[in-house]
Amino acid sequence: MPQHDIGAAVQSRDLGMAKITALSWRAGAAGVAVAGLLTVVLAHHPAAGTVPAGHRDDHGSILIPAQPPSQAPGAGQVTSGSS
Amino acid sequence: MTTSAVTRDTFEVFGTTAVLLVTRPGVIGQARSIADRLLAEIDLACSRFRPDSELSRLNAAGGEPTPISSTFTDLIAVALRAARLTGGDVDPTCGRALTGLGYDRDFADVRAAGDAPPRLTGPVGPVPGWTRVQLDRGGRRVRLEHGAQLDLGATAKAWAADKCAEQIADRTGCGVLVSLGGDVAVAGQPPPDDWRIRVTDDHAAPQWAAGQTVTISSGGLATSSTTVRAWTLGGRKVHHIIDPSTGEPARSCWRTVSVAAGTCTDANTASTAAIVRGAAALDWLHDAGLPARLVRHDGTVETTAGWPYDDPGDAA
Numbered sequence: 537m538p539q540h541d542i543g544a545a546v547q548s549r550d551l552g553m554a555k556i557t558a559l560s561w562r563a564g565a566a567g568v569a570v571a572g573l574l575t576v577v578l579a580h581h582p583a584a585g586t587v588p589a590g591h592r593d594d595h596g597s598i599l600i601p602a603q604p605p606s607q608a609p610g611a612g613q614v615t616s617g618s619s
Numbered sequence: 620m621t622t623s624a625v626t627r628d629t630f631e632v633f634g635t636t637a638v639l640l641v642t643r644p645g646v647i648g649q650a651r652s653i654a655d656r657l658l659a660e661i662d663l664a665c666s667r668f669r670p671d672s673e674l675s676r677l678n679a680a681g682g683e684p685t686p687i688s689s690t691f692t693d694l695i696a697v698a699l700r701a702a703r704l705t706g707g708d709v710d711p712t713c714g715r716a717l718t719g720l721g722y723d724r725d726f727a728d729v730r731a732a733g734d735a736p737p738r739l740t741g742p743v744g745p746v747p748g749w750t751r752v753q754l755d756r757g758g759r760r761v762r763l764e765h766g767a768q769l770d771l772g773a774t775a776k777a778w779a780a781d782k783c784a785e786q787i788a789d790r791t792g793c794g795v796l797v798s799l800g801g802d803v804a805v806a807g808q809p810p811p812d813d814w815r816i817r818v819t820d821d822h823a824a825p826q827w828a829a830g831q832t833v834t835i836s837s838g839g840l841a842t843s844s845t846t847v848r849a850w851t852l853g854g855r856k857v858h859h860i861i862d863p864s865t866g867e868p869a870r871s872c873w874r875t876v877s878v879a880a881g882t883c884t885d886a887n888t889a890s891t892a893a894i895v896r897g898a899a900a901l902d903w904l905h906d907a908g909l910p911a912r913l914v915r916h917d918g919t920v921e922t923t924a925g926w927p928y929d930d931p932g933d934a935a
Binding site for chain 2: 596597598599600601602603604605606607608609610611612613614615616617618
């Protein structure tokens with residue numbers, strides 16, 4: 537291959553690599569931004585506002601019970617209804 | 620040490636019925652004293668019907684920053700937390716909407732007034748929204764923007780039940796159940812067979828009323844319903860659970876929702892939000908892992924997240 541063709545090929549390769557590197561950086565930066573955005577959005581989603589039983593979080597979560605209610609026969613000791 | 624003997628005290632507070640149960644008979648008087656002191660403090664902080672309450676003074680402050688007590692600070696913080704966790708479905712700035720519906724005095728007086736027009740009439744539109752409440756928790760000051768008027772009815776009673784149960788258990792060392800108008804909080808060591816609660820529409824219904832009996836050993840259980848705190852206005856039936864997006868009573872597919880949670884406050888937050896959300900509440904409660912029992916207007920029942928099987932014929 538003539539010398540000037542080799543030089544042109546090397547120049548083209550370097551140019552291509554530079555473009556790929558720039559694109560990779562932009563894609564990476566966009567990924568970081570999207571991940572950050574998703575973190576913020578999901579943190580504010582009501583369904584995300586719960587924590588496992590036994591954890592107390594006064595700031596950001598509805599606390600689920602340590603165990604769900606159990607069925608019992610007969611009357612109750614108290615009544616839960618609207619007042 | 621606990622025994623299966625449970626002692627009871629019943630009294631009136633916040634315009635409703637309170638029930639105290641303790642697992643050691645000798646401490647019921649002490650438990651009542653603790654509850655009386657706490658409930659009086661909370662009533663003075665947040666009653667909408669007392670002109671001398673902090674809430675009444677704040678609502679009349681015309682948007683000026685107002686210094687407040689630590690109790691009222693906590694009550695507002697709890698209400699704002701409930702609003703945040705429900706995406707604004709449980710909103711404390713519904714005071715003007717309730718007044719517009721005639722709920723401007725103690726509920727017994729509202730019901731007695733029949734169809735008489737309220738002092739402020741007409742629809743008020745969407746509520747200003749909880750983000751209009753500027754609370755400086757550390758500095759104990761609050762400011763209401765854009766004409767917001769507070770009503771803490773959705774969270775204050777449940778929070779009061781939690782605080783009473785917690786303090787009574789701490790000071791007496793026994794198991795305790797506190798029910799304030801059907802908002803139930805328990806603390807300490809429960810009885811051997813746990814606490815038995817009849818879940819129904821009306822907290823004042825007899826314990827054999829249509830519904831379901833369940834047991835809990837910790838946390839809280841609350842029920843919200845459109846059927847009890849309801850009255851007529853201009854010939855139409857209205858109730859006290861406000862949809863913040865309209866400022867009107869929520870038009871829900873559920874007549875009653877009961878939820879068990881880690882605290883009574885959280886249970887009430889979820890049950891109130893479920894009424895406002897309507898059909899979408901089923902998925903929300905399921906995803907949140909909150910055991911709940913939802914009753915439609917025709918009496919059919921749905922349950923979520925481990926709430927025990929309900930005999931379909933038992934709810935109507």
